[in-house]
Amino acid sequence: MTIQNGTPSTVFKIVASAVAALSLVAVAAPAGAAGGEAKHPRSGGFSFEGPFGTFDQAQLQRGYKVYREVCAACHGMDLMSFRNLGQPGGPFYDSHFKGGPADNPYVRVLAAEVQVADIDSETGEPIMRPATPADRFPNPYANATAAAGANGGAAPPDLSVMAKARHDGANYIYSLLSGYVPAPEGLQIAPGQYYNPYMAGDLSPFWTGDPDHVPSGGFIAMPNPLADGQVTYDDGSPQTVDQYSKDVAAFIAWASDPHATERKRTGMGVLAFLFIFAGLTYASYRRIWKGIAH
Numbered sequence: 606m607t608i609q610n611g612t613p614s615t616v617f618k619i620v621a622s623a624v625a626a627l628s629l630v631a632v633a634a635p636a637g638a639a640g641g642e643a644k645h646p647r648s649g650g651f652s653f654e655g656p657f658g659t660f661d662q663a664q665l666q667r668g669y670k671v672y673r674e675v676c677a678a679c680h681g682m683d684l685m686s687f688r689n690l691g692q693p694g695g696p697f698y699d700s701h702f703k704g705g706p707a708d709n710p711y712v713r714v715l716a717a718e719v720q721v722a723d724i725d726s727e728t729g730e731p732i733m734r735p736a737t738p739a740d741r742f743p744n745p746y747a748n749a750t751a752a753a754g755a756n757g758g759a760a761p762p763d764l765s766v767m768a769k770a771r772h773d774g775a776n777y778i779y780s781l782l783s784g785y786v787p788a789p790e791g792l793q794i795a796p797g798q799y800y801n802p803y804m805a806g807d808l809s810p811f812w813t814g815d816p817d818h819v820p821s822g823g824f825i826a827m828p829n830p831l832a833d834g835q836v837t838y839d840d841g842s843p844q845t846v847d848q849y850s851k852d853v854a855a856f857i858a859w860a861s862d863p864h865a866t867e868r869k870r871t872g873m874g875v876l877a878f879l880f881i882f883a884g885l886t887y888a889s890y891r892r893i894w895k896g897i898a899h
Contacts, residue, residue, distance in 0.1 A: 610791075610891050611649075623850040624820040635762060641820050642781070642805075642821055643737050643800045643802065643803055643804060643805045643806070643821060643823060644784070644821045644822060645666045646773045646776040646777045646779070646780040646781075646803060646807070647776065647779065647783075647784075648776055648793040649775060649776050649780075649850075649851045649854060649855075650851075651775055651776075651824065651851075651854075651855055651858070652664070653775075653855070653858065653859075653865065653866070654775075655871065656869060656872070656873070657867070657873075658865060659694075659869075660694060660859050660865075661855065661865050662696060662698070663840060663842075664851070664852050664855045664856075665696035665852075665855060665856050665859055666696045666697065667840070667842060667848075667852040667856075668696070668840055668852040668853045668854070668855050668856025668857070668859075669690065669696050669715075669854055669856050670836060670838075670854055671831075671849050671856070672764075672853055672857070673719075673762075673832065674676065674835075674836050675707065675830055675835065675836065675849075675853075676830070676853060677742070677745065678745060679745060679752075679756065679761040679827075680745070680761045680762065680776070681742060681744035681745060681746075681761075681762065681763050681764070681765075681847070682742040682763065682764050682765045682860060683741060683744060683763050683765055684738065684763075684765035684766065684860075685741065685742045685765055685860055686738070686740065686741045686742070686846055687712055687715065687736060687737070687738045687739075687740055687741075687742070688705075688706040688707045688709075688712060688718035688738040688739060689706065689718075689792045689860075689863055690706070690711075690712050690715060691705075691706035691707070691711065691712040691738070692706045692852030692863065693867065694859075694863065694864070694865075694866040694867060695859070695863065695865075696856070696859070697709060697711040697712055697715070699711070702756050704878070705719065706738065707737075707738040707739060708738075709738070712738045713737070713738055716735070716736040716737055716738050716740065717735040717737075718735075718736075719735070719736045719742075719743060720733045720734065720735065720736070720794050721733070721734060721735075721736045721743045722743070725767065729848070731765060744763075746760075756826060757826060758797075758826075759797075759826035759848050761827070764857050764894055765860060765861065766860075766861045767857050767861065768854075768857050768858040768860075768861035768862070769861045769862065774857075774858055775854045775855060775857070776852070776854075777803065778844060778850075778854040778857055778858075779851050779854040780803045780831070780850075780851045780867075781801060781803045781825075781845070782806065782831060782849070782850035782853065783831075783850035783851075784801055784802055784803045784849050785799070785800075785801055785829040786800070786801075786802065787800075788800035788818045789814070790814075791812060791813045791814035792813075792814075793809055793811045793812075793813065794824065795824075798824040798825070798826060799824065799825050799826070799827065799828050799829070800820075800822060800823075800824060800825075801822055801823070801824075801825050802820070802821045802822035803822060804823040804824065804825045806822065806823015807819075807823070807825055808820055808822065808823060808824075811824075820822065831846045831849050832846065833846055835843050835849070836849060864872040
């Protein structure tokens with residue numbers, strides 16, 4: 606139906622409906638905009654960022670220690686094996702050691718410090734034994750249901766590829782772990798939930814203050830896991846929440862992409878080859894077609 610052919614009452618109804626719809630949109634827009642957004646992650650100043658970046662081995666070693674002593678109590682890394690710790694670019698790689706990662710003495714000692722479930726080959730009974738470099742990092746829970754039941758219904762996520770699964774991975778993990786602050790006054794928090802300004806979410810339904818100033822961030826089921834002096838460093842690095850967060854974020858980033866440094870080096874070599882090849886090709890072209898009209 607066109608307006609030209611409609612009666613005055615019909616035209617009025619159409620215009621009134623359009624005005625009402627626009628009014629609803631105008632009213633709804635501020636409400637949607639009022640919902641706070643997560644704060645942008647802070648930069649951890651990581652050495653591995655950028656095309657020429659490489660992992661700091663000392664930082665990876667500290668990060669593994671934080672993971673093993675703190676994070677491993679709730680989070681698994683199902684894609685990681687202990688032998689990965691000794692591979693080139695890994696936390697405990699030693700270029701002077703000629704054996705493979707599984708024979709690395711540091712890795713063997715670190716693995717033996719962890720107990721893993723196994724089956725006795727003679728009796729068939731379940732047993733616990735020291736891990737070997739071939740074993741994967743053990744999961745602290747038997748299954749996802751057990752993990753959720755032990756953590757208020759929220760199963761802790763696996764950290765194997767966490768840095769790849771989150772935007773600005775390492776910086777996000779660093780900011781989240783070091784960003785716990787007291788909840789703003791006026792924010793209603795349910796039991797088992799914790800406020801973090803770097804956690805994605807919409808706090809509008811839980812905010813009793815000014816609707817135009819909803820706090821940034823969201824709720825997370827994980828309480829603040831770190832405290833100053835919680836993990837002892839042997840290299841003299843600061844034993845602070847900020848340093849722990851940076852180190853474990855670097856370790857998780859490496860675990861998410863353990864071949865990153867090798868890939869960058871290969872990429873630089875390929876680019877250098879292509880640059881030289883392009884130069885030789887152009888020089889050959891100039892020489893072959895020199896003096897020939899074309």
